[in-house]
Amino acid sequence: MFYLSAVTLLWAFSFSLIGVYLAGQVDSWFSVWIRVALASVVFLPFLKFRGVEKSLIAKLMVIGGFQLGLMYCFYYQSFLLLSVPEVLLFTVFTPIYVTLIYDLLKGRFSPWYLVTAAIAVAGAAFIKFDGINENFILGFLVVQGANLCFAIGQVGYKYVMEQSPVELPQHTVFGYFYLGALCVATVAFALMGNIDKLPTTQLQWGILIYLGLIASGLGYFAWNKGACLVNAGALAVMNNVLVPAGLLVNIVIWNRDVDLVRLSIGGAIIALSLWVNETWVKRRVAQQYQQA
Numbered sequence: 001m002f003y004l005s006a007v008t009l010l011w012a013f014s015f016s017l018i019g020v021y022l023a024g025q026v027d028s029w030f031s032v033w034i035r036v037a038l039a040s041v042v043f044l045p046f047l048k049f050r051g052v053e054k055s056l057i058a059k060l061m062v063i064g065g066f067q068l069g070l071m072y073c074f075y076y077q078s079f080l081l082l083s084v085p086e087v088l089l090f091t092v093f094t095p096i097y098v099t100l101i102y103d104l105l106k107g108r109f110s111p112w113y114l115v116t117a118a119i120a121v122a123g124a125a126f127i128k129f130d131g132i133n134e135n136f137i138l139g140f141l142v143v144q145g146a147n148l149c150f151a152i153g154q155v156g157y158k159y160v161m162e163q164s165p166v167e168l169p170q171h172t173v174f175g176y177f178y179l180g181a182l183c184v185a186t187v188a189f190a191l192m193g194n195i196d197k198l199p200t201t202q203l204q205w206g207i208l209i210y211l212g213l214i215a216s217g218l219g220y221f222a223w224n225k226g227a228c229l230v231n232a233g234a235l236a237v238m239n240n241v242l243v244p245a246g247l248l249v250n251i252v253i254w255n256r257d258v259d260l261v262r263l264s265i266g267g268a269i270i271a272l273s274l275w276v277n278e279t280w281v282k283r284r285v286a287q288q289y290q291q292a
Contacts, residue, residue, distance in 0.1 A: 003226025007219050012245035014215050015084050016254050017207050023079035026204055027197035032072040033189040036181045038212025039068070039220065043175035052173055059160050060173060061180030067153015068177070068220060069184025074146035081139030084254070085263055088246045090143040092120055092270050096277065097151035105159050112284045116277040123269030126262070157224045170228075174221050 022031055078087050096116055103109060157177070161170075199205045247267075251260075 003222045003229065007223045007226070008242050008245055010215060010219050011242055012249045014211060015088055015246045016250045017211065018076065019079045019084035019087070019250075020254050021204060021207050023076070025197075026199050026208075027194045028076035028080065029073075029185075029189040029193040030195075030198055031208060032069075032076055033182075033185040033193070034208050035072065035212040035216050036068055036178065036185040038209065039216035040175065040178035040182050042213055042217035043171065043178055043221070046171050047175035048172040052176075053164075056160070056164055056173070057176050059156075059164075060176040061183070063153050063156045063160065064177035064180030065184045066149045066156065067224075068181035068216065069188075071146050071149035071153065072181075072185065073188050074142050074149060078139050078142045078146060081135045081142060084250045085247055086136075086139070087143055088243050088250070089123075089263075089267055089270055090140055091147055092243055092274065093144060094147040094151050095274070096120075097148050098155055101151055101155045102159070105155065112281045112288070116273050116281050119273035119276060120270050123266045123271075123273065126266040126269055154224060154227050158227045161228050170225055171221065174224070177220070177224070178217075 018031075022028075078090075082090070100109070199208060
């Protein structure tokens with residue numbers, strides 16, 4: 001849990017840094033590419049080429065392509081459609097995806113999880129009850145794309161490491177994770193990037209360097225290493241600890257004019273969905289699997 005807790009504190013600032021200083025000012029596709037490229041640089045010196053099975057290299061690259069490459073493509077676009085608190089709150093679906101994907105890998109599925117999702121959607125709708133528009137709906141769906149990719153990546157990494165134990169230290173093979181993400185980010189920037197909207201200030205460059213080297217470079221390695229040390233339930237819960245941490249940072253430092261009443265009620269409904277999931281849905285799912 002130490003790794004997951006440390007990265008949560010590290011990532012709590014990332015949402016606001018992107019939403020306040022980069023979104024709409026710096027091309028989002030370039031932001032994705034430079035962040036992934038810098039993260040790759042961190043682990044390239046440790047990368048082992050000999051003694052690593054090609055199948056493992058391919059799996060790590062695919063996982064990185066999902067968890068970092070595709071996830072960032074969705075994630076950065078969401079800040080053009082939603083506020084930082086909305087992006088944060090809509091990430092609460094990630095634990096549901098984590099549990100569902102892990103169950104699917106084990107050959108199981110339960111429709112009871114739809115109850116949790118329905119309550120969470122109601123909470124999201126309440127936050128924007130008087131202002132739901134195409135951008136809001138699209139933004140909500142874009143965040144879910146990011147959530148799904150992030151869940152696929154971390155569960156996939158945990159599953160692969162459980163099925164294919166590596167004698168080499170994890171940091172000597174984790175560079176393949178970033179190279180997979182870099183392939184996705186490079187294609188996305190080449191096809192959709194706008195070179196007229198590159199960073200123009202030292203602050204923007206500084207934030208991108210921090211996000212690339214520290215938040216991504218060290219953060220994703222520590223998060224995935226931590227994911228291998230806990231069970232799927234603990235991993236799902238830790239995904240949502242990031243929400244209150246990120247909200248606290250954003251509201252206290254950058255977004256003091258937010259409608260706290262509506263945000264609090266909507267957030268409480270979303271939190272209720274998690275409580276229902278932990279106390280009622282999981283029990284029903286366990287009974288279903290036992291009967292099967």
